[in-house]
Amino acid sequence: xxxxxxxxxxxxxxxxxxxxxxxxxxxxxxxxxxxxxxxxxxxxxxxxxxxxxxxxxxxxxxxxxxxxxxxxxxxxxxxxxxxxxxxxxxxxxxxxxxxxxxxxxxxxxxxxxxxxxxxxxxxxxxxxxxxxxxxxxxxxxxxxxxxxxxxxxxxxxxxxxxxxxxxxxxxxxxxxxxxxxxxxxxxxxxxxxxxxxxxxxxxxxxxxxxxxxxxxxxxxxxxxxxxxxxxxxxxxxxxxxxxxxxxxxxxxxxxxxxxxxxxxxxxxxxxxxxxxxxxxxxxxxxxxxxxxxxxxxxxxxx
Amino acid sequence: xxxxxxxxxxxxxxxxxxxxxxxxxxxxxxxxxxxxxxxxxxxxxxxxxxxxxxxxxxxxxxxxxxxxxxxxxxxxxxxxxxxxxxxxxxxxxxxxxxxxxxxxxxxxxxxxxxxxxxxxxxxxxxxxxxxxxxxxxxxxxxxxxxxxxxxxxxxxxxxxxxxxxxxxxxxxxxxxxxxxxxxxxxxxxxxxxxxxxxxxxxxxxxxxxxxxxxxxxxxxxxxxxxxxxxxxxxxxxxxxxxxxxxxxxxxxxxxxxxxxxxxxxxxxxxxxxxxxxxxxxxxxxxxxxxxxxxxxxxxxxxxxxxxxxxxxxxxxxxxxxxxxxxxxxxxxxxxxxxxxxxxxxxxxxxxxxxxxxxxxxxxxxxxxxxxxxxxxxxxxxxxxxxxxxxxxxxxxxxxxxxxxxxxxxxxxxxxxxxxxxxxxxxxxxxxxxxxx
Numbered sequence: 001x002x003x004x005x006x007x008x009x010x011x012x013x014x015x016x017x018x019x020x021x022x023x024x025x026x027x028x029x030x031x032x033x034x035x036x037x038x039x040x041x042x043x044x045x046x047x048x049x050x051x052x053x054x055x056x057x058x059x060x061x062x063x064x065x066x067x068x069x070x071x072x073x074x075x076x077x078x079x080x081x082x083x084x085x086x087x088x089x090x091x092x093x094x095x096x097x098x099x100x101x102x103x104x105x106x107x108x109x110x111x112x113x114x115x116x117x118x119x120x121x122x123x124x125x126x127x128x129x130x131x132x133x134x135x136x137x138x139x140x141x142x143x144x145x146x147x148x149x150x151x152x153x154x155x156x157x158x159x160x161x162x163x164x165x166x167x168x169x170x171x172x173x174x175x176x177x178x179x180x181x182x183x184x185x186x187x188x189x190x191x192x193x194x195x196x197x198x199x200x201x202x203x204x205x206x207x208x209x210x211x212x213x214x215x216x217x218x219x220x221x222x223x224x225x226x227x228x229x230x231x232x233x234x235x236x237x238x239x240x241x242x243x244x245x246x247x248x249x250x251x252x253x254x255x256x257x258x259x260x261x262x263x264x265x266x267x268x269x270x271x272x273x274x275x276x277x278x279x280x281x282x283x284x285x286x287x288x289x290x291x292x293x294x295x296x297x298x299x300x301x302x
Numbered sequence: 303x304x305x306x307x308x309x310x311x312x313x314x315x316x317x318x319x320x321x322x323x324x325x326x327x328x329x330x331x332x333x334x335x336x337x338x339x340x341x342x343x344x345x346x347x348x349x350x351x352x353x354x355x356x357x358x359x360x361x362x363x364x365x366x367x368x369x370x371x372x373x374x375x376x377x378x379x380x381x382x383x384x385x386x387x388x389x390x391x392x393x394x395x396x397x398x399x400x401x402x403x404x405x406x407x408x409x410x411x412x413x414x415x416x417x418x419x420x421x422x423x424x425x426x427x428x429x430x431x432x433x434x435x436x437x438x439x440x441x442x443x444x445x446x447x448x449x450x451x452x453x454x455x456x457x458x459x460x461x462x463x464x465x466x467x468x469x470x471x472x473x474x475x476x477x478x479x480x481x482x483x484x485x486x487x488x489x490x491x492x493x494x495x496x497x498x499x500x501x502x503x504x505x506x507x508x509x510x511x512x513x514x515x516x517x518x519x520x521x522x523x524x525x526x527x528x529x530x531x532x533x534x535x536x537x538x539x540x541x542x543x544x545x546x547x548x549x550x551x552x553x554x555x556x557x558x559x560x561x562x563x564x565x566x567x568x569x570x571x572x573x574x575x576x577x578x579x580x581x582x583x584x585x586x587x588x589x590x591x592x593x594x595x596x597x598x599x600x601x602x603x604x605x606x607x608x609x610x611x612x613x614x615x616x617x618x619x620x621x622x623x624x625x626x627x628x629x630x631x632x633x634x635x636x637x638x639x640x641x642x643x644x645x646x647x648x649x650x651x652x653x654x655x656x657x658x659x660x661x662x663x664x665x666x667x668x669x670x671x672x673x674x675x676x677x678x679x680x681x682x683x684x685x686x687x688x689x690x691x692x693x694x695x696x697x698x699x700x701x702x703x704x705x706x707x708x709x710x711x712x713x714x715x716x717x718x719x720x721x722x723x724x725x726x727x728x729x730x731x732x733x734x735x736x737x738x
Contacts (some may be wrong), residue, residue, distance in 0.1 A: 006586070069456070090662075242443050253662055260437045262437070264434070264435045264436065264437075268437070271436055271437060272436065275436045275445075279445065282449050282515075285585065285608070286452070288507070289504060289508070291454055292504050294459075296489045296491070296500050296501065297489040297490050298465065298494045299490075299492075299494060299497050299500070300489060300492050300497060301490050
């Protein structure tokens with residue numbers, strides 16, 4: 001009986017272990033869509049872009065991935081973040097690296113809304129600088145084309161939606177950008193708050209976002225809104241505008257009035273009075289003592 | 303009036319220690335060498351920074367700050383013995399007043415240096431004065447400690463003026479420059495009625511003034527902790543808890559000093575068995591009060607066991623700090639109280655041993671107040687190295703912690719070599735009053 005039990009346990013353990021490995025093996029590969037795989041950078045990977053990329057890398061990637069070639073990534077994380085100068089990373093295409101950087105997975109965060117497209121490419125330029133056999137294939141996208149794009153944003157208070165209209169001023173007239181990826185953000189104290197989902201423009205170049213009216217704005221109710229458009233032809237374009245869209249909020253800053261947590265110039269009056277009185281009383285007392293000592297000395301002379 | 307012979311005997315008895323002896327030179331040599339070793343450790347810390355210590359992101363206040371609290375605490379004894387007992391008319395304590403004042407001055411003066419040892423960049427101390435905010439307890443602490451050092455120095459100096467004159471007159475074997483210093487410091491003392499009156503008045507005024515200042519220094523020191531919302535520090539009774547604890551360590555320090563002065567300076571007629579008896583009783587009293595505050599401080603959170611309090615209390619009562627915690631409470635507080643209740647124990651040698659236990663216990667007690675709290679940070683951080691969470695002091699840190707003790711011993715040794723440690727003037731005066 002006992003032996004049978006042990007056998008069963010062994011079978012279970014083997015099965016579970018196998019399942020675990022299968023699962024982690026599935027996790028190993030990044031399922032990069034074919035069209036993203038072949039995407040290339042419009043920024044040339046040279047010493048200058050790699051240097052800019054290094055600064056971005058140090059700020060955003062270093063804490064987990066460590067210094068490239070030094071093999072000092074954070075080993076306590078599961079899965080262990082790879083050293084990005086390694087062969088496993090370098091054999092990926094630029095498009096795959098870009099996709100991974102954009103989407104993230106598990107502990108690896110998505111950087112598509114944190115870094116601009118050019119910054120993301122520069123980070124890859126830095127990673128590629130450790131690979132001497134790498135030859136870049138430049139994208140045919142013309143980065144200057146993004147300057148032609150015009151983004152309009154307005155708020156429909158009746159329907160509680162924000163409409164974003166994307167057009168491009170080509171030489172032969174204005175064209176609308178169809179099926180372009182549009183993301184809407186509200187600027188907050190720290191970073192950006194995405195509004196609704198990421199949308200695609202319709203045939204009129206229009207994307208519509210549902211908007212929650214409860215978002216706090218400034219004193220008049222203005223909120224800084226940011227639109228990010230990603231188009232295959234025109235690249236990545238960002239536009240900001242202030243919309244009167246939020247709840248008017250007038251909260252005096254915590255450092256406006258005198259307070260215990262404020263700077264010295266804004267210390268509470270009672271504290272200034274108490275402290276100064278204490279020091280002055282001591283000063284007066286000290287003077288009294290010194291004067292008395294002087295009296296002792298003078299009296300001895302006579 | 304006293305006979306001339308009695309006055310002469312008192313004067314010569316109390317002035318006798320003021321001369322260079324072989325024992326003194328050997329003791330100073332030992333202190334000097336030890337200080338050099340410890341300063342060497344400090345130089346390493348200065349060069350490489352606080353990385354040479356066990357301090358880290360979590361436990362950033364370790365032995366140095368525990369040491370600071372201990373030094374401030376011990377310095378409070380000057381106020382208790384000279385001011386409180388003096389003003390309440392407890393005449394028996396007056397021969398101990400100067401010993402208490404020397405201890406107070408030495409510990410208070412060095413306490414400021416202890417704080418500096420906790421700074422990786424000591425020159426940044428100036429920032430407290432340049433950018434200090436009066437909302438910060440740290441600024442209050444710097445202010446009151448400075449005031450206390452000055453007041454303590456005056457409290458030592460003013461009743462000393464008549465004795466300085468005696469030193470100048472009687473110590474004719476001293477080199478002229480030394481006698482001149484006594485002369486200058488004795489401010490033309492003639493013992494006239496007016497001078498006597500001024501000194502009496504000043505001594506009394508300082509005795510009154512020093513009480514709130516002394517209470518303030520240790521209360522503010524406790525506020526450095528209590529003004530945060532951290533478990534173990536977030537307490538409303540921290541002020542009195544620290545002050546009563548201070549009297550315990552101060553009384554123990556005075557008893558130890560009394561023992562050595564009496565023995566080495568042959569002052570059996572001045573620091574008598576009765577003084578030990580009374581100091582023993584005083585130590586029992588202040589220890590009982592402190593025990594009562596301990597009961598409050600630990601019993602109340604331990605009864606409620608709020609989530610984070612529970613973790614802290616657990617680590618003190620039964621966890622990593624349990625051995626230290628219970629040793630302090632038992633050997634540093636409960637057993638001394640019980641033992642000192644017996645007459646036999648209130649004799650010089652047993653009291654020296656008991657007071658040493660109390661003093662060592664008092665030091666570790668500060669450690670138990672300062673360190674364990676920081677091992678449970680509020681902000682959870684992932685993948686924290688173990689040495690962040692468990693504080694273990696390094697050798698260099700230990701040496702730098704010992705340095706202030708050597709400094710205190712140096713100050714006490716030198717002061718008690720240049721001034722009579724029992725007031726000659728007052729001893730004679732009191733005898734005269736008794737004989738009237």
